[in-house]
Amino acid sequence: MLLGDGMDRRSLTHEILSQLPLAQQTTAWGTLGTIKPYLGFDAESDVQYLVEAIAGADHGAILDVLTNRTNAQRQQITKVFQALTKQDLLKSMGAALSGNLERVIVGLLKPPAQYDAHELRAAMQGMGTDEDALIEILSTRSNQQLSESLAFYQRDFKADPEKDIASETSGWFKDILLALAKGKREHYTGIIDYALIQQDAEALADPGARSKGAGERTWISIFTQRSPEHLSRVFGQYQKSHGLEVEETICKRFRGDGQAAMLALASVCRNTPRYFAERLHNAMKSEHAPPLPAQGPGADDKVLIRILISRSETDLLSIRSEFKKRHGKSLYSCLQVETRGDYQAALLALCRAEDL
Template identity: 55%
Template sequence: MALSNGNPAPSLTQEILGQLGLANKTAAWGTLGTLRTFLSFSVDKDVQRLLRAITGQGVDRGAIVDVLTNRSREQRQLISRAFQERTQQDLLRSLQAALSGHLERIVVSLLQPAAQLDAQELRTALKASGSAEDVAVEILATRAPAQLQACLALYKHDFQVEAEEDIKSTTSGILQDLLLALAKGGRDSYSGIIDYNLADQDVQALLQAEGPSTEGPWVLIFTQRNPEHLNRVFDQYQRCTGQEVEEAVQNRFHGDARDALLSLASVIRNTALYFADKLHRALQEAEPNYQVLMRILVSRSETDLLSIRAEFKKKFGKSLYSSLQESVKGDCQPALLALCRAEDI
């Protein structure tokens, strides 16, 4: 097998991430993640192990999975740079040449900067028919402000167009308004102070927005208020009307806009449960939706995958780990199980 020559990760990518304070993030932000910074980390040993895995007799997939799923994303970036310096080969391209199928896609996801992976997933969703309201809401609504900013900066760099322009050209109506509002990243941060007057005003605004062309308050409130405030608004709305806000959305909206608002409400109520539901649906399909499984397990492995696992077990009565074991086949199974990490008894 010949290794292909490649270039190091684009310097602009590192520059953008560095300016946003994401290039050197530590494990402190991933306390609810399944994957932490590897304490006995030796970049030289990892480079040598990966080199042996792809140049020996046959590809050692187990070694590749073991290294990449036991290192933080920051450590994987260090391995990539060291591999380039020592071998004059690009690690990502070398592994792509050695692997195929779903395992290759997982490895690519693990080795890319998180913002770059988000940008690519967002672009694919906006360009693919019928997935904008699902994947775009997931990325735009669940990333921290700095992560979203980095994603949109790399979107512009990689695709030579602003994400907002693609949103405008591929969506319309309320869905477009929602995605554009989310992409602005203008959601209020929680100050710790409960604003009862604003909660009352928001509930009244939702109640009064019942006629034609009165979707504005729904979009504004769902995309601008912080989750703590919104959960109070949702509870108060139910007390006033006798129905949950999700039921009102079902009756009030249609199609993609309804689905996007329901997804957004789910994120607001319980982000970990939102992801648990998505993973369960992906596993229930006749053929597991590997794209969804990979995107969520990779993107949440250093953030809140422990919480997602707990919600999965609580709602579905079976652990995520066991569900993956039963449904996922092929050489990508060990990688997904390694990211999930452990059985929940």
């Protein structure tokens, strides 16, 4: 179905966009993301283009629009598409696409908080729990982002996310995730509290022998409530005072998933882009999955898709830099090797460019 150019349609589009929250109409340029606001953005023109692309199964045209718009602009496109075609854009894309390409496009069209909510749900459904996905999402989102994601989780799945986490995990790992889900991490004000740095470093060094598990609970409390900027300084003070990196002590105090979660938290606090760079690198090691000729040598596509979508407007440029620095090759070239077809084109469009 093609759309006309009548004044009534332009008026309808203007009315729809005027009713959107201001936060959805503007996006700051001052980020280290690869996706920036599209200049001269026209939601109605994009809808017309997508209608024709869907009808003609033109995947390249779909990618051309959706990987060159911010999420806020995609939300406007979604609303205008619904108003002008009386159809749901997500469902239309689901019917027109399949496989990993569909996963990328559907992920791009959801609001970030809803996307995270659905990723959390997927990590706790089916055979086994995806512990790495849970800790990745819960440890790298702001308090507000977590609050919004858990609200979407409750709305879309009619379930309590904290109860689901509690039922799907156990031990210290469960305690870590539930503490993160509370969204109580302190906001960094720019003021360095040297006394608190010393206090926290000493608290981490206390063996907690007076009460079973007291030491571990202290570690979890500090790691999940202090700001990353503060924790980075605490780690430095801990090493200076006790001759150990916090990671060494984590490996002695914790086991299994709890240990992995605490090590991930330490990595996030030390250098978040580096944490994501390592996640991406590990996702492209061939031993993580059997060969899939249609998609590539065996990448963990869920990880690639989630990180490239979720970081494309925040710090993907920094992640690319860390990836090149640590592995001597660019993220872009690795994606070229590990993926194929339209799916490859989608990920490369989000990654944006080669790092020489």
